[in-house]
Amino acid sequence: MITLNDKTYTCPVDVTLGFIGGKWKLLILSHLHWQEQSSYTKLRxxxxxxSEKMLSQQLKELERDLLVTKNITSRKPYRVHYTLSEEGKSLAPLYEFMSGWGVGYLKKHGVDYIQDQHLYK
Amino acid sequence: MITLNDKTYTCPVDVTLGFIGGKWKLLILSHLHWQEQSSYTKLRxxxxxxSEKMLSQQLKELERDLLVTKNITSRKPYRVHYTLSEEGKSLAPLYEFMSGWGVGYLKKHGVDYIQDQHLYK
DNA sequence: GCAATAACTTACCAAAAAGTAGGGAACAAT
DNA sequence: ATTGTTCCCTACTTTTTGGTAAGTTATTGC
Incomplete structure (x- = not known):
């Protein structure tokens, strides 16, 4: 058993899962991986x-966990963009692999997936 | 949007997530990755x-999705063992990477994790 | 015959995650 | 002045997920 921030994990895989679990986190991270940066609205x-609730919630957790950096680019008209931090970038093989595996699965099963593909590599 | 088995996915990463999402699936899969095979009781x-409910439920889904193979080794005393299928093995880089990343994180933050380490690499 | 073990299943309940719908501040554009 | 845009937040509800505890079948071991 591993204890970290008051939670317990069964193994290192579980620890990693603690950071990227949840329905939207990997999607947000991999989006930022391929887009380099994105505003709140573009992400949405x-x-x-x-939903906006989910997006801001998960962004906040990713920020707290230091995987994502929020850059305030302007205060007068409040503007922001999000990028992967170094920690977030260190998960890049994950984004690449999961995307590749998904594409492979779809190909093998003859499913169309080209729409909006540029967004995800 | 990608449609597969009546569900919709936003991108290939999401498709992959569809197979390995959930609290226990990656844990089961990575366990089998390092143990090669395991009985129901050993997994538990x-x-x-x-819980037994979660374990059998997730095993059933992993079987259905062809990531895990259930091998009935004996019928008279009903005995079974689970192994990764070829599909399940094709996710090996994921188990390795996630374990490695978790270990790296723990090291960087000076957390003890050696207990039972042989079980997870 | 009786307890133990393996491999589950099922009903029920609680907790957590996610969705819905609205609000709101600050500025910009018309 | 009104509408639109960006960047959110909050209360509430629904859905999904997970936990508890008990029951089931079959077989071995004493």
């Missing part, structure tokens, strides 16, 4: 189905 | 905190 538009 | 013992 490019993650079909995410 | 080595995944601290998993």
């Amino acid at each position: 538009e490019n993650l079909p189905g995410v | 013992e080595n995944l601290p905190g998993v």
